[in-house]
Amino acid sequence: MNLPIKPPKLDQAVGRLTGQAIPRLEDRRFLTGRGRYVDDIVLARQLHAHFVRSPHAHARIVSLDLSLARTAKGVVDAFSAADLAELGDIAPNWVVPGSKVKGRPPLARAMIRHHGEAVAVIVAESLAEAVDAAERVEVVYEPLAVLADQEAAMAPGAPRIHPDLADNVATRFPVGKGFDEAAQGADLRVAFKLRNQRLVPFPMEPRAVNADFDDATGRLTFYCAHQLPHLLRRMLAAAIGFPEQKLRVISPDVGGGFGPKMHFYPEDVVLAVLTQRLKRPVKWTETRGENISATTHGRDHVTHIEVAARSDGKILALRINSLANVGAYLSSMGSGVPTVNVALFVLGLYAIGHVEVLITNVYTNTTPVDAYRGAGRPEAAYIIERTIGRVALELGLDAADVRRTNFVAADQLPYRHPTGIGLDSGQYEATLAKALEQADYEAFRAEQVVARQEGRLLGAGLATYTHSCGVGMAELMGPIGFDRGGFESALVRVHPDGRVTVLSGAHSHGQGHATTFAQIAADELGVPFEHIEVLQGDTDLVPMGVGTFNSRSVSVGGSAVKIAAARVATKMRKLAAHMMQADLEGVVLEAGLFRTTGGNATLTIQELGRAAWTGQGVPRDLGIGLEETEFYHPHAMSAPNGAHIALVEVDIETGEIALRRYVAIEDCGVVINPLLARGQIQGGLAQGIGQALYEDAAIDAEGMPVADPPIPRSDMMPWMEIDFVCTPSPNNPLGAKGIGEAGALGAPPAIVNAALDALWPLGVRELDMPLTPQRVLAAIAAATAGRERA
Amino acid sequence: MIPVDFDYVRPTDLAVAGAILVEAAPGAVAVLAGGQSLMTELKLRTRRPQLVLDIGGIDALRTIEQVGDTLRIGAMVSQADLARHPVVQDRLPMLIEVAAVAADPMVRRRGTLLGAICQADPTGDWVAACLVLDAVVELRRGDVLREVAMQDFVTGARETGLQPGEIATALRIALPVTGAGSAYRKVRHTAIGWSIAGLAAMVEIDPSGRCADCRLAASGALTHPQRLTALEDRLRGLALHDTPTLAQVIGAAMSDLVFQDDRHASAEHRGVRLSVLLQRTLADLAG
Incomplete structure (x- = not known):
């Protein structure tokens, strides 16, 4: 965990196009319905697959008969686990040392362990025929008792989800020690419990x-x-024993991912095998119901927190004990997200000397849990920011003051937390101050006092956040069991006509890489922005890459583009200098035309391109072509951070929470495209606000997730007051830090802190998300009853 | 999300549609009007009809006509078209309020008023409003016509007095003539949008500020949309500005009602929300 933070070698100059709010080049096709997604691809002799799924969350398969389905109209064949016996379980690609790994079976063999687990697959000439035939599959289940909740699964004597394990523990992950010693002499000690509810990524x-x-x-x-097209190719080739160079993964336009689309799934393996058996293309598009049951979920921690603080709000020590529900099987990153990504980040932006964390991953009869926007770090931010909020309320201190008291100081940066996580750069007090000013915080506090006298409940909630973006370093990923590279690839090619192709191993699933990466390349190359095309998502085309997650695309993928483009630019100038018989330093490229400073010679980029790609008149030592490939491998990650403020009013009669204002000030380092950066913040906030107020996978006692998850819509969002401060990251050539996950980290604690700030005078001490009116009224009623008893 | 195989007919003559229904086995035919419930049921395969009878081709069902002080709304009149009709705009402001909160614009564009009434969903906003408006449903079996008052037509959650072979052809609403104030208010589940409690209210206030007469119906909160007759009785003669008494009367009436209880809201929470909705709506109508 203790890698040196090395200074970058390249300069951090912001160019002509980087920093500009250029609309997404992709918008034209997305907004006119002409995006091309996997389901739009129809191949000759196309077959369609439909999976038969268990209606039970825990059951034994007594019998399974596909004979009637096989003879149904249009059916080519039907398969159960017995027909695919050569396939093993789906191996996770992040296995925290010590984990007891149970991967997802491609099709359920004898046992069903979560709702929606597939037991058979029908392949037919049309999807309708496959769906019809599924009704002719005869499965007899013996339902078993369902353990959906991690606390129940950890109770003594609880049935075991995997009977060959001693208990339902998948991973135990302890970090740090010394809470009791450090807590001695504290003025305040508080213990409380909170729940970071399970979410459907959707x-x-x-x-x-x-x-x-x-x-x-x-x-x-x-x-x-x-x-992650390249990683998918590797995982799939290994799982089915297929030569990797003959396996081509094409990921065209992707309509949102949020994490779940970086994982490796049973259906992937099954379809790869079926097309080989049937020698015809086989297609499957998930239904919304399948998406809710079979695609991975997010979050789901039950957390006990103990905090010790001085009366001035300075936190002396923190102890966290969290049970993470990982579902029935370990998904791709299922052991690492709830442990490493939570435990190491629980100190946020605060200099807290002593922290003790124990996280236990627990198997249950639920859909596997894996990375979802923020991937563990929202859970960590929620823990620390709720803790700070609680300390402030307990001590009667201002929530902003308690944060200032605990911030890592400017002169401590770069800073290393006792958990090993580094903070590279930032201006935490200034960022918070900007948020307070934007929110008219002082005025709101005055209004709150008056409102209380009128019986109205106003609340202000603060949250800061940080996490590590731009994973990362092979030296770090190996020891934590993360079987991925942390580099990213880019190939930059200037064609003979001066037009440019950029290939990137990152892969946009809505982020707008075709725009931002073109901005980066244009500034390096000096060619018009509109002459650059960015291509991704095809493993035959793009140099070996990693893919998009952890807000890494700009800081790692964009850095690769910058470096490769810079090398091509250098070569172009060298060649131009030779062709114009000028000094290298005197060559400039503007709008596709090379000039010499002080001379009259000019050279078009087309003339240069033709020379470069024919080699005619080019010195041998310059080589052929204008093309460079970079595999950028970072030395350190960056720590984006921000300060969020939610101002709420709670209706004491109905329990409704009105989000009056929401302010987010972000330090994501150098911003390549502020328009798209804001879009990322807004999207993250929608998911964070959704978690705070509305969303819940709400798995019932039978293990069924909610059929219609309460996903927020645009009309439920407040006006988002977003602004930036910029502390360039010293850890990559762009100075960028990552922005994709910010909103999902900041909003849940900001909003819950605001609600508690409003309800604290009534005696309400804790509230769990989502803050539904029913839950708020129940908390008020319980607090009122408690006061009356006292 | 693919329906079972079914046949499809779209007659242009009501008599032909009627004959198909009379001859069909119970449950074999699904009548398609706006399709805003049926399409979902077909795709989920919770409805598996042999024949879908599309009545969208029958022009006679597309009319809204005023006969004296009665408005007659055909079975194919969409909720959006209804809300735009000049007589509705003039005389039935409650329906404008319903149209602002029922489902969403796309559903209201295709969905019909009568379809919503026949669906008799527990959350049915149009059902509650039509209960308060004392509407009458016109039913036809072959050539035989009959009329049923709304209150008798909606018998339970998704249960109506529609008999096998019958088709609902129109809804009649007597246009209010008094100076009664009306409102339709609704508490939605904040995220999913389903009704937690809806209230249709028509209240006449006498010069002293007391309730001279009132009609109230709830949707969403109760097992099915229904009139709150016991509360109506208690409110007559009451001064609606008297907040504590009003709250007390409403509270007393709640105890006789059976509330829905599901994961969107508990029965208790629905009771609280309906009470608050009643208090706030009646206070508004009292002016």
Whole structure:
């Protein structure tokens, strides 16, 4: 965990296009319905797959008969686990040392362990025929007792989800020690419990696969809505024993991912096998119901917190004990997200000397839990920011003051937390001050006093956040069991006509890389922005890459583009200098025309391109072409941070919470495109506000997730007051830090802190998300009853 | 999300549609008007009809006509068209309020008033409003016509007095003539949008500020949309500005009602929300 933070070698100059709010080039096709998604791809001799899924969350399969389904109209074949016996369980690609790994079976064998687990797959000439035939599959289940909740699964004597394990523990992850010693002499000691509820990620486009095996060439083309095309190729090739160079993953336009589309799923493996068996392309597009049951969920921690503080709000020590519900099986990152990504980040932006964390991953009869926007760090931010809020309320201090008292000081940066996490740069007090000013915080506090006298409940909630973005370093990922590279690839090619292709191993699933990466390349190359095309998502085309997650695309993928483009630019200038018989330093490229300073010579980029790609008149030592590939491997990650403020009013009669204002001030370092950065913040806030106020996977006692998750819509969002401060990251050549997850980290604690600030005088001490009116009224009633008893 | 195989007909003559229904086995035919409930049921395969009978081709069902002080609304009149009709705008402001909160613009564009009435969903906003408006449903079986008052037509959650072979052809509403104030208010589940409690109210206030007469119906909160007759009786003669007494009367009436209880809201919470809705709406109508 203790890698040196190395200074970058390249300069951090912001160019002509970087920093500009250029509308997304992709918008034209997305907004006119002409995006091309996996489901839009229809191949010759196309077959369609439909999965038969368990209605039970825990059951034994007594019998399974596919004979009637196989003879149904249009059906080509039907398969159960017995027919795919060569396939093992889906291996996770992040296994925290010591984890007891139970991967997802491609199709359930004898046991069902979560609702919606697939037991069979029908392949037919049309999707309608496959769905019809599914009704002819005869499955007899013996339902078993369901353990959906992690506390129940940890109770002594609880049935075991996987009977060959001693208990339902998948991973135990302890970090730090010394709470009791450090807490001695504290003025305040408080213990409380909170729940970070399970969420359904719910991308607009569900998962989709079209697997196409060509028997003549032995090649398999795998169209898949995915965030990590290259990693998917590696995982899939290994799982089915297929030569990796003959496996091509194409991920076209992807309609949102939020994490779940970077994982490796049973359906992927099954379709890759079926197309080889049937020698025809087989397609499957998830229904919304399948998306809710079969695609991974997010969050789901039950957390006990103990905090010791001085009367001035200075926190002396923190102890966290969290039970993480990882579902029935370990999904791709299922052991790491709830442990490493929570435990190491619980100190936020605060200099707290002693922290003790124990996180226990628990198997249950639920859909596997994995990375979802923020991937563990929202849970960590919620823990620390709720803790700070609680300390402020307990001590009667201003929430802003308690944060200032505990911030890592400017002269401590770069800073290393006792958990090993580094903070590279920031101006935490200034960021908070800007948020307070934007929110008219002082005036709101005055209004709050008056309102209380009138019986109205106003509340202000603060939250800061940080996390590490731009993963990362191979030296760090190995020891924590994360089987991925942390580099990113870029290839920059200037064509003979001066136009530019950029290939990137990152993969946009809505972020707008085609725009931002073109901005980065244009500034390096000096060519017009509109002459640059960014291509991604095809493993035959793009140099080996990693993909998009952890807000890494700009800081790692964008840095690769910058470096590769800079090398091409250097070569162009060298060649231009040779062709114009000028000094290298005197060559400039403007709008596609090279000039010499002080001379009259000019050279078009087309003349240069032709020379470069024919080699005619080019010195041998300059080589052929204008093309460079960079595999950028960062030395350190960055720590974006921000300060959020929610101002709420609670209706004491109805329990409704009105979000009057929401302020988010972000330090994500150098911003390449403020328009798209704001879009990322807004999207994250929608999900964070959704978690605070509305959303819940709400798995019932039978293990069924909610059929219609309360996903917020645009008309439920407040006006978001977003602004930036910029402390460039010293850890990458762009100075960028990452912005994709900010809103999802800041909003839940800001809003819950605001609600508690409003309700504290009534005696309400804790509230769990989502803050539904029913829950708020119940908390008020319980507090009132408690006061009357006292 | 793919329906079972079914046949489809779209007659242009009501008599033909009527004959198909009379001859069909119970449950074999699904009548398609706006399709805003049926399409979902078909896709989820919770409805598996042999035949979908589309009545959208029958022009006679598309009319809104005023006969004296009665408005007659055909079965194919969409909720959006209804809300735009000049007589509705003039005389039935409550329906404008319903149209502002029922489902969403796309559903109201295609969904019909009568379809919503026949669906008799527990959350049915249009059902509650039509209960308060004392509407009458016109039913036809072959050539035989009959009329049923709303209060007798909606018998339970998704249960109506529609008999096998019958088709609902129109709804009649007597246009209010008194100076009664009306309102339709609704508490939605904040995220999902389903009704937690809805209230249709028509209240006449006498010169002394007392309730001279009132009609109230709840949707969303109770097991199915229904008139709150016991509360209506208690409110007559009451001074609606007397907040404590009003709260007391409403509270007493709540105890006789059976509330829905599901994961969107508990029965207790629905009771609280309906009470608050009643208090706030009646206070508004009292002026």
